[in-house]
Amino acid sequence: MVINNMRKTLILSTQPIGETNTSAFVRTSKFLTNKLNNVTLIDRDFEMYREPFDNIIVAYGTFYADFKKMMMFMETHKDKRFIYMINEYGLVPNGDIYRFLIKNNYDVIANYVEGSSGAKHYKKWYIINTNISALKEISNVTPFANRPKDLIYWGRYRPDREEYFKKYLHDCIVSTSQKNEDFFLRLKQKIKLITTVSFDENSFLNLTKFTIYIEDKYTHTHYNHLADRFYEALSFGIIMFFDMNAKNTVKLSGYDISDFYFVKDYKDLKAKMEEVNKDPEFYLKNLERLKEQAKKEQENSLKEFDRVLQLEQEQPTIDCPYCKAKAYSLKTCVSCSKKICSNCFQIHKKFYCKECFDKVNTRVDKQMTLF
Numbered sequence: 001m002v003i004n005n006m007r008k009t010l011i012l013s014t015q016p017i018g019e020t021n022t023s024a025f026v027r028t029s030k031f032l033t034n035k036l037n038n039v040t041l042i043d044r045d046f047e048m049y050r051e052p053f054d055n056i057i058v059a060y061g062t063f064y065a066d067f068k069k070m071m072m073f074m075e076t077h078k079d080k081r082f083i084y085m086i087n088e089y090g091l092v093p094n095g096d097i098y099r100f101l102i103k104n105n106y107d108v109i110a111n112y113v114e115g116s117s118g119a120k121h122y123k124k125w126y127i128i129n130t131n132i133s134a135l136k137e138i139s140n141v142t143p144f145a146n147r148p149k150d151l152i153y154w155g156r157y158r159p160d161r162e163e164y165f166k167k168y169l170h171d172c173i174v175s176t177s178q179k180n181e182d183f184f185l186r187l188k189q190k191i192k193l194i195t196t197v198s199f200d201e202n203s204f205l206n207l208t209k210f211t212i213y214i215e216d217k218y219t220h221t222h223y224n225h226l227a228d229r230f231y232e233a234l235s236f237g238i239i240m241f242f243d244m245n246a247k248n249t250v251k252l253s254g255y256d257i258s259d260f261y262f263v264k265d266y267k268d269l270k271a272k273m274e275e276v277n278k279d280p281e282f283y284l285k286n287l288e289r290l291k292e293q294a295k296k297e298q299e300n301s302l303k304e305f306d307r308v309l310q311l312e313q314e315q316p317t318i319d320c321p322y323c324k325a326k327a328y329s330l331k332t333c334v335s336c337s338k339k340i341c342s343n344c345f346q347i348h349k350k351f352y353c354k355e356c357f358d359k360v361n362t363r364v365d366k367q368m369t370l371f
Contacts, residue, residue, distance in 0.1 A: 006038070009055040009309050012070055014045035019323055022199070024087050024228060025059045032134035035302050036309070046073035055309055058097060059085040067094045074100055081313040082106040087130045089118050089224060105328045109308060112224035123328055126308050129301045134231040135294050136199065141237045142206045144280050149173060150273060152195050152208040155229060158184035160216040168212045170266045175204065205236040210273050213242040220245050221345060223252050234291045239283055242268055255290060321328070322353070
């Protein structure tokens, strides 16, 4: 399905977009470019881009990009609508980019609910499932009965999941990057480490039967769309069990997953894997049902992306009492309580009008911390 949209959108990548880049941001950006007409992705030579466009999407990717060139491009196109796209709570853009977005009344497309940690001082917040881009059609999925490996977990080590890693990762293959290996080894559990899996027809995932869905403790109470691993498991025909603490997330996702698939410890997980291995057909039919639902979710997410990107940029309607210009909103100087628009404030941990800022700061340093 390719959606024909009218307003044109440019996605600025902070990472190289070659075939070997498997980051979630690059994958999502490529997905949008392939599925939505008039969406273009560029990762270099920003100053050479001459085609007309209406929206600029900036997304978190890395803090080692050429932000100077990106900033120059954004400054040249300050009249465009700016959108920050984020797939994981707690991430914010490079400091200079962040300051620019705040001063230019940006919108947010996020994978999680408004109010979670991360971007602040935005104009509008749209929650859209970006992880759905991980769902693929794999042409040569290995029959379940022919797979020699049982349990696998793939992903990076996260401190907020250590309790669950200790609980479930036994007699388990763990696929992770080299920089994460020591963290998993410190668990001192019976795991076999392998390099990061690919997500194509030659993937190691084609050899495995089961996986366990583990999420950060923070996500238990701050909804985030189901992780990439859920959609990757569906793509490769892997039956997924869920840590009991992820039940609220699954419920809010809209997927009808029975209590059988929720486990409380490794003993429970092992017993249920053994039950499935005895007669997997019923469970595989349920897997196909979930995959069909995910395909519909992917279509709906694309439509929502298109709807948001087609919105006209709102015109400012509020009069700034200080400079008399039109503004989207007014912010309060923390020193003198003056109401000011984005053109009149400076950022240094908090908002200041220009006069108060000059009093408390002799210079603006690129290293200054936001909030």
